[in-house]
Amino acid sequence: xxxxxxxxxxxxxxxxxxxxxxxxxxxxxxxxxxxxxxxxxxxxxxxxxxxxxxxxxxxxxxxxxxxxxxxxxxxxxxxxxxxxxxxxxxxxxxxxxxxxxxxxxxxxxxxxxxxxxxxxxxxxxxxxxxxxxxxxxxxxxxxxxxxxxxxxxxxxxxxxxxxxxxxxxxxxxxxxxxxxxxxxxxxxxxxxxxxxxxxxxxxxxxxxxxxxxxxxxxxxxxxxxxxxxxxxxxxxxxxxxxxxxxxxxxxxxxxxxxxxxxxxxxxxxxxxxxxxxxxxxxxxxxxxxxxxxxxxxxxxxxxxxxxxxxxxxxxxxxxxxxxxxxxxxxxxxxxxxxxxxxxxxxxxxxxxxxxxxxxxxxxxxxxxxxxxxxxxxxxxxxxxxxxx
Amino acid sequence: xxxxxxxxxxxxxxxxxxxxxxxxxxxxxxxxxxxxxxxxxxxxxxxxxxxxxxxxxxxxxxxxxxxxxxxxxxxxxxxxxxxxxxxxxxxxxxxxxxxxxxxxxxxxxxxxxxxxxxxxxxxxxxxxxxxxxxxxxx
Numbered sequence: 001x002x003x004x005x006x007x008x009x010x011x012x013x014x015x016x017x018x019x020x021x022x023x024x025x026x027x028x029x030x031x032x033x034x035x036x037x038x039x040x041x042x043x044x045x046x047x048x049x050x051x052x053x054x055x056x057x058x059x060x061x062x063x064x065x066x067x068x069x070x071x072x073x074x075x076x077x078x079x080x081x082x083x084x085x086x087x088x089x090x091x092x093x094x095x096x097x098x099x100x101x102x103x104x105x106x107x108x109x110x111x112x113x114x115x116x117x118x119x120x121x122x123x124x125x126x127x128x129x130x131x132x133x134x135x136x137x138x139x140x141x142x143x144x145x146x147x148x149x150x151x152x153x154x155x156x157x158x159x160x161x162x163x164x165x166x167x168x169x170x171x172x173x174x175x176x177x178x179x180x181x182x183x184x185x186x187x188x189x190x191x192x193x194x195x196x197x198x199x200x201x202x203x204x205x206x207x208x209x210x211x212x213x214x215x216x217x218x219x220x221x222x223x224x225x226x227x228x229x230x231x232x233x234x235x236x237x238x239x240x241x242x243x244x245x246x247x248x249x250x251x252x253x254x255x256x257x258x259x260x261x262x263x264x265x266x267x268x269x270x271x272x273x274x275x276x277x278x279x280x281x282x283x284x285x286x287x288x289x290x291x292x293x294x295x296x297x298x299x300x301x302x303x304x305x306x307x308x309x310x311x312x313x314x315x316x317x318x319x320x321x322x323x324x325x326x327x328x329x330x331x332x333x334x335x336x337x338x339x340x341x342x343x344x345x346x347x348x349x350x351x352x353x354x355x356x357x358x359x360x361x362x363x364x365x366x367x368x369x370x371x372x373x374x375x376x377x378x379x380x381x382x383x384x385x386x387x388x
Numbered sequence: 389x390x391x392x393x394x395x396x397x398x399x400x401x402x403x404x405x406x407x408x409x410x411x412x413x414x415x416x417x418x419x420x421x422x423x424x425x426x427x428x429x430x431x432x433x434x435x436x437x438x439x440x441x442x443x444x445x446x447x448x449x450x451x452x453x454x455x456x457x458x459x460x461x462x463x464x465x466x467x468x469x470x471x472x473x474x475x476x477x478x479x480x481x482x483x484x485x486x487x488x489x490x491x492x493x494x495x496x497x498x499x500x501x502x503x504x505x506x507x508x509x510x511x512x513x514x515x516x517x518x519x520x521x522x523x524x525x526x
Contacts, residue, residue, distance in 0.1 A: 111470050118468035122402035123434060126520045127492045128395065128464060128472040136462035137480055144460075144503050191463040191498075240433035241480045241490035244460070248440055 004388035005269065009086040010216035010223035011383070013043025013209030014345045019171050019332035023104045023203040028335065029060050031205035032102030035338070036061055039207030044220025045096055050209075052094035054085045056337060061100050077101065078340025078370040079379035083229045085210045095212050102205025103335025114201045116336040121239045131285060132190040132198055134242045135374030138256060139192055139288035141244035146303030148291060150192050152310050154183035156287040156322075157197045157329060159315045164326020166357040171202045172330040183287075197287040199328035199339075206338045206345055213387070224348045227365065228269035228382040230262040237375035244373070256292070259369065259378030263297040266380045270388070272365060274298045277382075279360040280320050281347040281368045283340065284327035289372040290314070297367065297380065316358050324350065324358040343368040344381060351385045392477050392494045394512040394522055399471045401518045408435040410449050415519040418511045420452040422487055431487040454509030456483040456523070463498040481507055481523050495524035 015038030017031055026034075040047055052071035053062045062070050071094050076084045085097035107114040118130040142148050158178045165176030178196065186195040216223040234246060234255040244256030253260055267273055274297060282293050291305030299320060300308040308314075314322040325331040325346045333339045347366035349355045364386065370379040404412040414421035424431045425439035426446035438445055461479040464472075477493045479501075493501060494510065507523035514520055 113466075113468045120400055120403075122405060122408060123490055125400045126395070126402050126514060126518070127478045127490060128399070128467050128476055129478055129490070130468035132466075133462050133464055133478050137460045137478065140460040140462060187465065189464070189466045191465075193462075195466075235433070241488050243433065243480055243488045246433065246488070 006086050006090055006226040007388050008213050009089045009210055009226055010213050011208065011226070011348050012211045012216045012219045012221055012223060013039040013045060013207070014348050015039040015042055015207045016169065016342060016345055017102070017205040019169065019202055019204030019334065021171060021202055026104040026203070028102045028104050028106060029057065029064065031104045031203065032057060032061060032100045033064055035102055035205035035207035036065065036098055036100035037207070039100070039209045040098070042221060043209040043211070045209060045211065045215070049096045050098045052085070052088050052097040054081045054088070054097055055099050055101055057101065061098065077337040079229060079344065079368060079381045080231050081341070082208065082210070082226070082344055082381060086226050089210060089212055095215060097210045098207065099341060100205065100207040101338040101341055103338055104203040106335055107201050119238050123240060124238060129238065131238070131374060132193050134238055135286040135289060135372060136190040136193055137242045138244055138292070138373040139286070141256060142288065142292065143192065146306065148306040150184060151180055152291065152306035153192060153197055153287040154180035154194070155309050156290045156314070157183045159309070160284050160323045160327050161196065161330045163316070163324050163358050164330020167325050167331060168356055170326040170331040171200065172326065175330070193286055199285045199333045200330065202332045202334055204332045204334040204338060206341050208341055208344060222352045224351045225384050225387050226381065227272065227384045227388050228266035229380060230265035231377065231379035232258045232260070232262040233377040234258055235376045237377060242374050242376065255376055256373055257296045258373050258376060259293060259371070259380060260296040262378060262380040266382045270382045272382065277320065277365050277367050278363045279324060279347070279350045279366045280322045281324065281343045281350070281366060282322050283343055283369045283371060284323050284329055285372055285374070290322060292373055293369055293378070296378070321358065321360050324355065324360065340370040343370060347383050351383055390475050390498060392475065392496060392498060393473065394494050394520070395472055395476065395514065397514055399514065400469070401514050407437055411435060412518060414451070415511060415521055418519070420454045420509050420521055421449045422452050422483070422485065423447045423449055431485070433488065450485070452483050452485050456481045456507050458493065458501060458503060458505040458507055459488060461493060461501050477501060479523065491521055491523050493525070494522045500525065
């Protein structure tokens with residue numbers, strides 16, 4: 001039996017800073033630093049032990065925390081940052097890797113949607129495209145092909161928003177509960193998405209610390225292990241038309257199923273199947289994306305995502321509780337990066353069994369995701385309590 | 389009544405890039421140009437210098453007749469910035485020559501939009517340099 005590629009890597013530290021609609025005393029760097037120090041404190045690892053910083057802001061974090069000389073990896077964010085960090089450790093290049101991100105002071109013009117939702121690319125900008133419309137164009141194809149309904153989309157949004165309602169750390173804690181009818185009654189943003197089908201925008205930071213299995217053994221927390229991970233892309237986000245049936249490889253699958261290959265690789269690496277997953281910390285930019293990911297990752301068949309959520313599978317106590325902290329719809333959505341790492345943080349909390357709300361009993365295996373069809377990329381990460 | 393209309397002048401306009409300039413020049417002349425591979429005839433989602441199928445470097449520009457079918461759409465009621473007039477209907481159109489493009493449907497009520505609705509291109513200038521192709525039901 002070959003050794004698992006990530007056997008020597010543990011997630012040892014996590015931190016979510018305070019998340020809020022606005023953090024007027026912070027900018028993105030300063031709130032990311034709060035997340036970085038929080039994750040190191042959680043791990044019981046001193047800042048001077050860090051020998052690598054991974055993520056788009058890594059150089060700034062290295063400067064501000066006095067970590068130089070250290071390894072930098074500015075190319076990745078979210079789940080790819082976690083996989084890059086793990087690779088640095090498993091290849092012996094580094095022993096303690098810090099990932100930190102934050103968003104604050106970025107979205108100040110509230111007459112417009114958040115700046116990261118509306119990149120001014122030449123083929124989309126003139127038609128008023130933004131993330132909600134891009135994801136809606138994908139959702140529409142699924143509705144036309146499979147008869148997926150607005151009520152099924154609203155069921156997803158109600159479940160995730162109720163998870164946030166119950167989470168004392170969520171930006172929208174206590175703001176529910178919601179029924180699917182409440183979601184459908186909110187004003188239309190980009191048909192089929194009502195306001196409450198969409199991610200919120202907020203501010204906050206977070207940090208994640210990965211280290212060697214040896215160092216984690218003398219750390220402060222229960223290690224959480226990387227069982228598998230991979231990412232899929234078809235092209236740059238929000239640059240070309242989001243076409244479900246765009247399929248550059250004749251022997252593969254279309255862009256509407258982005259993430260299916262990443263899931264297959266992840267499960268193969270883990271030696272697991274979707275039925276082994278106890279909790280799914282899925283990225284939830286828009287309600288439909290959960291239905292799509294459930295199908296693309298193999299939790300149900302093509303076109304079965306709508307009935308799967310309508311049957312009550314994804315709520316607390318269901319067969320596959322989803323996005324248990326409230327996700328980007330209710331917990332927080334602080335910009336272009338932190339909210340992606342927050343899926344990994346929540347999965348780690350679930351596997352440590354330390355969630356203040358919606359703890360899944362006996363959680364052993366969690367899946368996380370980032371991205372979505374409207375953005376033409378999707379990343380998958382499988383985490384577990386048992387060392388692979 | 390909420391007739392779908394072209395956006396007024398003053399909305400954010402595209403900035404042509406090196407390899408897309410022929411497309412935007414065509415729009416100014418009210419011609420819908422698209423690129424296909426000169427070797428294998430592949431058509432991509434944007435301007436290209438290398439074919440994404442056979443990797444030949446011989447793309448050619450052709451003119452589309454401007455007719456197609458509605459592939460996907462949304463109706464936006466909350467625009468990304470206040471200069472856009474709502475509602476408007478971003479859409480993916482499947483052109484009869486066999487390529488997809490992003491545009492918006494105009495000249496009808498949102499309620500009449502349906503899969504495979506037949507559409508024809510219609511050009512509307514937004515600045516001296518930029519003319520946007522829209523699609524109207526036929």
